[in-house]
Amino acid sequence: MKRFVRILIVGLLVIGISGVSFGQCPSTLDKIKNSGVLTLGVRNASGPFSFINRQNDRVGFSNDLAELVHKAIEKKLGKPIKLEMKETSPSTRIPMLTSQAVDLVTETYTDTRSRRESIDFSITYFVTGAQFIVKKGSPIKGAQDTGGKRIGTQQGSTNERVLREKYTNAQLVTFPDQAAAFMALQQGKLDAYCNDGIQLWGLKYKSGNPDQWEVVGDYISYEPYGMGMRKNDSDFRGVVNAALMEAIEGGEYFKLYDKWFGPKGELPYPMTPDVKAFLLYQVVPK
Amino acid sequence: MFGLFGLSYEFRWSVLWVDPHLTWLLNGLSTTLRLAAISWIIAVLLGIIFGAMRTVSFRPAHAIATVYVEFFRNVPLLVWLFFWYFGAPEVFPEFLKQWFIRHGIEFWSGVAAISIYHGSRLAEVIRSGIQAIPKTQLEAGLSSGLSVIETYRLILIPVALRLIVPPATNESLNLLKNTSLAMTIGVAELTFAARQIETYTAKAVEALTAAALIYLVLCLTISMIMNKIERKYAIPGLIARGTGAEH
Numbered sequence: 339m340k341r342f343v344r345i346l347i348v349g350l351l352v353i354g355i356s357g358v359s360f361g362q363c364p365s366t367l368d369k370i371k372n373s374g375v376l377t378l379g380v381r382n383a384s385g386p387f388s389f390i391n392r393q394n395d396r397v398g399f400s401n402d403l404a405e406l407v408h409k410a411i412e413k414k415l416g417k418p419i420k421l422e423m424k425e426t427s428p429s430t431r432i433p434m435l436t437s438q439a440v441d442l443v444t445e446t447y448t449d450t451r452s453r454r455e456s457i458d459f460s461i462t463y464f465v466t467g468a469q470f471i472v473k474k475g476s477p478i479k480g481a482q483d484t485g486g487k488r489i490g491t492q493q494g495s496t497n498e499r500v501l502r503e504k505y506t507n508a509q510l511v512t513f514p515d516q517a518a519a520f521m522a523l524q525q526g527k528l529d530a531y532c533n534d535g536i537q538l539w540g541l542k543y544k545s546g547n548p549d550q551w552e553v554v555g556d557y558i559s560y561e562p563y564g565m566g567m568r569k570n571d572s573d574f575r576g577v578v579n580a581a582l583m584e585a586i587e588g589g590e591y592f593k594l595y596d597k598w599f600g601p602k603g604e605l606p607y608p609m610t611p612d613v614k615a616f617l618l619y620q621v622v623p624k
Numbered sequence: 625m626f627g628l629f630g631l632s633y634e635f636r637w638s639v640l641w642v643d644p645h646l647t648w649l650l651n652g653l654s655t656t657l658r659l660a661a662i663s664w665i666i667a668v669l670l671g672i673i674f675g676a677m678r679t680v681s682f683r684p685a686h687a688i689a690t691v692y693v694e695f696f697r698n699v700p701l702l703v704w705l706f707f708w709y710f711g712a713p714e715v716f717p718e719f720l721k722q723w724f725i726r727h728g729i730e731f732w733s734g735v736a737a738i739s740i741y742h743g744s745r746l747a748e749v750i751r752s753g754i755q756a757i758p759k760t761q762l763e764a765g766l767s768s769g770l771s772v773i774e775t776y777r778l779i780l781i782p783v784a785l786r787l788i789v790p791p792a793t794n795e796s797l798n799l800l801k802n803t804s805l806a807m808t809i810g811v812a813e814l815t816f817a818a819r820q821i822e823t824y825t826a827k828a829v830e831a832l833t834a835a836a837l838i839y840l841v842l843c844l845t846i847s848m849i850m851n852k853i854e855r856k857y858a859i860p861g862l863i864a865r866g867t868g869a870e871h
Contacts, residue, residue, distance in 0.1 A: 429819050431824050456826035483772060488725070492815070511810040512820075518808065521710055527725055570680035 339610045366567065366574035368439050371415050379426035379434055379443035379566070383517055385540045386604035387464075387563075388445040389620065391586070396423050399598040403463060403582065404444040406590065410581035428494030429481050432456050435568055439519040440580065443566035446537065458571070459564035460578045461620045463591070465613050467557025468497035469535040471542060473550060478530045480555030484508035490519040490531040491572070497532050500559045518543070534561045540605055591617070639825045640834050652817030653838060659734055659813060660800045666739035667799060671746025672785075676752040678775050689747065697746035702805055704741050709733035709809040734806035742799045749791045754783030786857050793850040797843050804839075814838060 339425060370376050380396055381388040388398040405421075412419050424440050429445065433455055434440045449459040470489070472478050478487060485507035491498035493512045501508055513519040520541050521582040523531045531538070535553060542551040565578060601605040626738055639645055677689035696704070713721050713729060724732060765775030783793075804815035814819075818835035822828045 360717050433828050446869065452824070453826065490810075493819060499824065512816070513814065514808055514819075516649075518710075522810070525714060526721075527729060529714070563775050 350406065366571050367415065367577070370441060371417070372418060374417070374525050375422050376408055376442065377424055377440045379440035380423045381443065381445040382425055383515075383553040384446045385536065385544060386419070386598045387536075389448065396455045398445075399464070399594060400444040400446065400563075400565075401583065402594045402597070403591070404442065406585050407442065407444075407578050407581040409551045409564070409583075410577055414577050418458070425524060428492060431566060435566060438568075441567065441574075442561065446563055447566045448534070448561045449564040450496060453566075455488045456569065457566050458568060458569050458575055460575065462562040462564050462580055462616070462624060463582055464536070464563040465616065466536040466561045466563070468500060468532055469538055469555045469557065470530040470532050470558040471520075471551055471553050472530045472550050473526075475495065476530065476552070476554075481505050481558045484530070487529040488527070490523055490528040490534060492516055492519060492533070495533065496561060497534065497559050503531055504558070510536060520545075532558075536605070536607060539607060541604055583598075586617050589623050635830065636825075636827055637830050638654075638829045639821060639830055645821045645824070648812075648817040648820055649814070649834060652812060652814040655731070655812055656717050656800075656803050656814040657842075658737065659731065659803045659811065660807060663735050663738040663803070664796060664799055666735070667742040669748055670739065670743025670744035671750050672781060673747075674743065675747040675750025675784075676781060677755065678747060679754045679780075680776075693744045693747050696740055697748070701737065701802055702808065703740050704737040705734065705809050707739075707807055708737040730806075730810040733809055734803070734811045738802060738806070740798060742795060742802070744794050745825065746792065746816075749788050749795055750781075750784060752791070756787055758785050772794040783859070784858060786854075789850055790856075791820065793847060796846060796850070800842060800846065801839060805822070 364372075378401075380398075380401060382390045382396075385399070386398055387400040388396070400422075401435050408419065408421050424434070426434055426440065426445065427444055431443050432453070435443060443447070446464075451463060453459070458609070459586075470478060470480065470484075477483060479500075482503075484501070484505050488507060489501060489508045489510055491501060491510055491512050493514050498510070498512060501510060502550050511519075511522070513522070516533065516537070519528070519531050522528045524545070531541075535557065538553045541624060542553060545551055565582075567578065582591070585594075595609060596603065598604050640649065674689040674692050678693065679686045680686060709730065713724060715731070716724070751794040754776075760774055761779060761783070765779045770778065775871070803813055806813055807816035807819070814835055821831040821834075825831070
């Protein structure tokens with residue numbers, strides 16, 4: 339009897355394992371349809387893209403765009419879908435996507451070719467580049483001045499990679515999150531902190547003493563932001579991209595841009611004509 | 625095999641030994657070893673001093689040691705790391721702070737946090753070792769003309785250190801593994817290196833497996849050494865158990 343039970347258990351395990359491993363991964367749209375939930379990967383302190391505001395709500399430009407995607411998915415599936423949000427970070431974004439913990443990462447996610455080996459991206463919805471934030475009057479005016487200086491970076495970010503590969507004389511101090519790095523800068527433990535320009539403007543405005551900080555230097559990297567999703571799921575990617583294209587084409591995107599980055603927005607950051615043209619060219623005809 | 629988790633995953637173990645990834649791992653390993661070794665030495669010294677103070681009848685010494693142990697062991701190590709990195713240096717004189725900033729402040733804050741935290745835990749282990757020795761040994765030492773400090777130094781602590789080898793091994797292994805938390809304050813140790821490879825290549829399983837194996841090998845080596853020490857220094861008749869723990 340004991341032996342029989344043992345064989346039964348082993349047999350079930352074998353069937354279970356092989357069944358799962360040979361079964362197909364469910365498509366994201368099926369998963370959302372079955373569970374009735376769309377799970378977003380968001381951030382708590384990447385303002386104004388994705389952050390927690392004073393009222394303790396998760397808000398931001400990326401969140402607003404995700405809301406448009408959410409509506410498009412509801413329309414596509416023909417039923418109401420619940421929206422859930424989970425905290426992600428540069429180093430957890432890919433594992434959380436592949437393990438199906440989140441369906442769509444909507445925060446400040448730079449589209450890169452090496453990331454595209456593991457996941458897929460939506461069309462680009464924001465463009466920025468790496469710069470430095472320094473205390474006013476600092477001798478650092480750009481990447482050329484970083485030799486021998488203590489430069490803070492965020493682990494897993496694309497600009498960390500650019501600095502490590504191109505500006506090898508900089509002394510990099512890499513932190514898992516932006517809050518720790520900026521605190522170290524404020525305390526004088528770093529000479530500069532490097533991140534996407536738009537994020538540095540966000541830090542400057544939120545520091546409580548914006549005049550004390552300067553964002554300096556030319557862009558040392560090109561950072562096109564996209565929404566991250568699981569690889570090889572073109573139905574889902576199609577819905578996401580169509581929602582973004584419609585928002586850009588219909589002008590809703592620019593209203594949201596104005597809400598967050600306009601003169602009265604959270605963080606004034608006027609859109610250059612180049613970027614505007616680039617966004618419009620991404621919209622393929624109906 | 626990763627079909628188990630419902631995801632298709634392509635293994636590419638070569639990411640571990642192409643440069644610069646291998647250099648990162650080796651640098652991370654070296655930082656981990658230095659951080660662990662320096663912290664361990666300080667922690668053992670703190671442990672012996674405060675562990676012994678916890679057992680003496682001189683009240684102020686006992687009180688100081690108790691405050692140290694209870695204060696430092698009852699706050700999470702992660703909080704201590706932030707304290708020693710973001711908090712403590714801010715009250716240092718400016719020249720001292722600047723000196724530390726130019727000489728690896730992240731590393732030394734990590735040493736301070738880990739050694740003081742683990743010192744408080746080792747103090748308890750050492751106290752238990754001393755208290756396991758019959759009180760008559762202290763009395764015998766005193767009546768043979770030794771002072772209290774001499775009795776501790778020559779009789780009680782040498783015996784106690786032998787008694788506590790198994791729990792002290794445990795603490796030492798914990799200390800080694802806890803150095804991985806130092807990455808939160810920017811120390812580029814082994815776990816940091818693994819995460820770095822992961823973020824560059826998106827090969828999480830390979831990178832973290834490499835880190836896990838390295839920690840495993842380090843810990844097994846320490847266990848083996850401690851096991852040898854335990855056998856070598858066993859006092860026959862008192863705490864000899866013939867054989868050490870099996871591995």
